[in-house]
Amino acid sequence: MTDISRRSVTNLSAIPKEEYIYRCTSACAGCSSSLCLRYVLKAAGPDSVLVVPACCTSVIQGIYPATAMNVPVYNVAFAAAAACASGMSEAFAATGKETNVIVYAGDGGTVDIGIQSLSGAFERGTNFLYICYDNEAYGNTGMQRSGSTPLGARTTTTPGGKPTSKKDLDRIVEAHNPPYMATACSAYPLDLYKKVRKALSIRGPKFIHILAPCPPGWRYPTEKTVEMGKLAVKTGVWVLYEREFGKLTINGPSKAAMRKPEPLEDYISGQGRFKNLSPETLDLMRQQVEQNIQRLAREEEGVC
């Protein structure tokens, strides 16, 4: 096994060759969350356990007796992932193990049904990494709205477009003052890899929120998954940043996007879920994007 801890990572070719997800999973074509998990596990290495609530990943891992993962995966009820990870982390501590405990949960299991256990685990200071891969809907069950579905997006339960905004999960997590939290996007795997490495080097509760574009849910062609993620960042809809011990750093791609954002329409128009968006809703989305960027920029400058 390659000693990944000694390897400096400055480009994709330096990422370990070891694979912890086998080929030919049941993921949809163009699935970005399974791509993300591939990099998460490469960063975490073999001494890791995934705790997975009901979500796309619990399908992607395969049907008993097969498994698509080369690390132990503990499947647990929808609302229970963070609490289960708390128990596991304490058990490993009690037996002197350094094993990484990583929750890999979708947005529904995080911002909706799982938020109580997430909050509890962060408040208690559980030593674990919680990763929310956010495809902005209940993808596993066929694209129903979640609390993370953005304003205006059509889902099977918001057929006229979601009338309310995306729940700001990151500000909720931030209120728990974890030692490390970050955003990431599947279109920037090297950035994600580094963030997972950094998170796992810190004791206590860590959080990474990954925007994970979803071809069937967002209704775009499968080959556009990376492009869609890049557009989310370049338009400022998704801002890449890290907050280490409370100090915010906006990452390079988002710095560039904040100086000269691409038009929001470029992101919206490529997705069937935003079809027939009203001009008023588009304006409101634009305002929200700008307000979010300004708030983060002010915080980075130490103004607030």
Next chain:
Amino acid sequence: MLTIATGNRAVAEAVKAAKPGVIAAYPITPQTEIVEQIADYVTTGNLESRYIPVESEHSAMAACIGASVGGVRTFTATSSHGLLYMHEMIHWAAGGRLPIVMANVNRALGPGWNTWAEHTDAFSQRDTGWLQVYVGTVQEAYDATLMAFRIAEDERVLLPVMVNLDGFSLSHITQSLETEEIGDFLPPYHLPHAIDTENPRGYGPMTGPDNYYRFRWDIERSMRDARGVIAEVESEFADRFGRSYGPTEEYRCEDADVVVIALGTFGKEAEVAVDRLRDEGIRAGSMRLRWFRPFPDLDLSGREVVVIDRDYSFGFGGVVAHSIRAKTGIEPYSVIAGLGGQEVTYNDIADFVRGRRPGEETWFGVNDHV
């Protein structure tokens, strides 16, 4: 060591002796004293466990599940609404074959809001795959909790165990308690399917119809094997510590014409009633049901049976009464009594026997004829 303790304190003492690696708990009346006492043991260094003060009972059981599969002995305690709130994870614990031990202080369910004793909370978990034992004294609360770890962790069982004690009427009353130096009565925790990153596996993944039922059957097979394991463990406990238990506790049953069957404190109360009835020339006996899952084989042939249910299955009947009916073919006199802490004395129990009407059901204090 001989001391005086409440039922709750006895459970906490047994947990201290069992030395779990992780305890995850949330307080709820009337269980609270258990988790407070354990928190105190951990804080003062009298128990080297990791204590997770969770934000809900659902998370308490989820944390126990994570810890148990993570490779350590685990314990939690709950009651009533707390038990129901963890219901989803109760199934998950049994399905995951995790030997978690939990004390459940039996309490009624709202509305109306009621903190007193009733068995409906535990019976609502009847079909989850947990073993269930009901205790009648403070000493038994201690002994059963200790034995629960041994039974749950036996490789022939590997199922969670729920130790039930009546709210207030046992959790908060004081009796004498003999605590033990347990030595090697509990071997080190060993879970054959504990998480091992050297041997990666999927735990609880999607399972199709062709395999799912096999897992269910495996739980049932272990439930059946558990009867023998319980008998072994209780026998060894009796040899070591001098107190013996069985699937039922029988009192003056040998020559009884009529047998009172009840759980928990009513089962002990019935013993006093039996003495009264014997003085009147009625040949009565008491059979306190200790293990409810696995349900014991009962020999009641040729006897009349009076069953006291501190529970009810609406639209059907008392849960214990219909269990007895189904298991033995005997039509008991079914008395529904003690719901939500309703006071039932040994005199009342004696009255149930005196006025018994086999095959009928009576709600004490509502439509009783006695």
